[in-house]
Amino acid sequence: MLSDNTLVANERNSCLSIKRVCNAFENTVAFAMQKYCNVMTSHPKIYLAPFQGITTYTYREVYTKHFGGVDKLFTPFFTGIHKTKSLEKRAYELNFTHHNKVDVVPQILSKDADEIIHFANYCNNKGIKEINWNLGCPYPRVANKKRGSGMLPYPEMVKEILEKIMPEININFSIKCRLGYFSEDEILELMDVFNSYDISELTIHARIGKQLYAGEVKKDAFKKAVEKSRINIVYNGDIFTVTDFNKFKNEFETINRWMIGRGLLVDPFLPAKIKNEQVPELSEQKEIAYKFITDIYLGYRKKTNNGLQAIGVLKELWGFLAFSFNDPQKAFNGIKKTISLEKYEEVVASVFHEFDWVGSEAGLFGIHLQKDLTK
Numbered sequence: 131m132l133s134d135n136t137l138v139a140n141e142r143n144s145c146l147s148i149k150r151v152c153n154a155f156e157n158t159v160a161f162a163m164q165k166y167c168n169v170m171t172s173h174p175k176i177y178l179a180p181f182q183g184i185t186t187y188t189y190r191e192v193y194t195k196h197f198g199g200v201d202k203l204f205t206p207f208f209t210g211i212h213k214t215k216s217l218e219k220r221a222y223e224l225n226f227t228h229h230n231k232v233d234v235v236p237q238i239l240s241k242d243a244d245e246i247i248h249f250a251n252y253c254n255n256k257g258i259k260e261i262n263w264n265l266g267c268p269y270p271r272v273a274n275k276k277r278g279s280g281m282l283p284y285p286e287m288v289k290e291i292l293e294k295i296m297p298e299i300n301i302n303f304s305i306k307c308r309l310g311y312f313s314e315d316e317i318l319e320l321m322d323v324f325n326s327y328d329i330s331e332l333t334i335h336a337r338i339g340k341q342l343y344a345g346e347v348k349k350d351a352f353k354k355a356v357e358k359s360r361i362n363i364v365y366n367g368d369i370f371t372v373t374d375f376n377k378f379k380n381e382f383e384t385i386n387r388w389m390i391g392r393g394l395l396v397d398p399f400l401p402a403k404i405k406n407e408q409v410p411e412l413s414e415q416k417e418i419a420y421k422f423i424t425d426i427y428l429g430y431r432k433k434t435n436n437g438l439q440a441i442g443v444l445k446e447l448w449g450f451l452a453f454s455f456n457d458p459q460k461a462f463n464g465i466k467k468t469i470s471l472e473k474y475e476e477v478v479a480s481v482f483h484e485f486d487w488v489g490s491e492a493g494l495f496g497i498h499l500q501k502d503l504t505k
């Protein structure tokens with residue numbers, strides 16, 4: 131027989147449990163409503179994806195001088211900042227909280243909580259608003275050491291690191307990850323971990339690490355992650371044209387933040403086109419693109435004291451930009467072979483003279499990837 135006190139206590143506990151469940155439900159509904167309302171009322175946010183060796187300080191500064199439409203710029207990852215002089219070498223970059231009024235988000239690749247804390251505090255002292263943790267890098271030499279996307283199969287390790295760093299940092303902390311390393315199901319367990327911390331944004335490249343950059347993006351797995359998330363999600367993967375963007379937008383109704391990589395390197399006007407901002411005719415786009423690539427080239431010449439490394443970096447970028455011309459392969463072939471600054475300038479001038487600028491609308495980059503995949 132239960133005493134009156136026990137009955138009252140039991141009743142109080144059940145009431146509290148019900149209240150907790152109701153609160154949790156209310157929070158979930160409020161979050162879902164907020165997400166939905168954000169999508170309905172606000173313009174999409176577009177972020178420049180980080181690219182090791184390409185979206186450098188010079189690229190970001192020149193890009194934002196010539197083009198609009200981007201809301202955040204992610205740096206290529208910083209790594210080994212404890213062990214090497216890496217942070218000092220690139221410290222100059224961290225003196226800039228933004229380029230032409232667009233916020234910069236420095237990214238770190240690390241599995242060492244102390245190193246991440248050091249980086250976060252360093253950036254915070256420089257006035258930077260947000261840092262990003264790379265849990266997406268798929269390359270075996272990184273992933274095999276449980277770094278980048280190689281950490282995704284180990285949610286307990288992610289939890290341990292977040293548990294250490296989150297109380298110690300005073301800066302927005304966002305994460306960029308994939309759906310998993312071996313399997314897209316890995317994201318589901320990871321969402322429970324991410325949801326328990328104050329992560330400012332979670333960018334998901336909708337592939338698994340094993341895919342590298344090939345194969346289809348996994349839309350259904352991405353949707354499942356979004357459903358589980360209590361964090362604002364940024365979609366990343368295979369937005370190469372305005373049509374692609376609209377397709378993904380219709381598919382992922384609650385998403386309003388998009389990170390674009392290769393599509394933007396191919397066509398720097400893509401973010402503005404997506405946002406329906408005024409973009410000039412193709413012929414004028416070509417002139418602006420010429421000024422843009424020339425400014426980047428001059429920036430690198432200055433940085434390298436007229437060294438040949440300038441052409442090396444430019445060739446990487448041309449590997450994408452060439453797909454905005456009507457014959458990408460031919461346009462790129464000449465540039466690929468240049469081994470002097472004079473020759474580079476000459477070949478670039480002839481590319482702009484001989485080839486038509488067709489931009490992303492022609493969809494040549496997407497076609498090229500499909501061709502590669504069926505080889």
Ligand SMILES: Cc1cc2nc3c(=O)[nH]c(=O)nc-3n(C[C@H](O)[C@H](O)[C@H](O)COP(=O)(O)O)c2cc1C
Binds near residue numbers: 179180182206237335
């Ligand atoms: C050459 C190369 C370098 C990259 N460097 C980084 C990097 O430093 N940090 C990162 O988070 N992602 C990096 N990525 C991944 C891109 O940021 C992006 O997630 C990927 O290209 C998918 O987006 P997209 O389909 O819009 O290109 C890199 C990708 C490539 C191909």
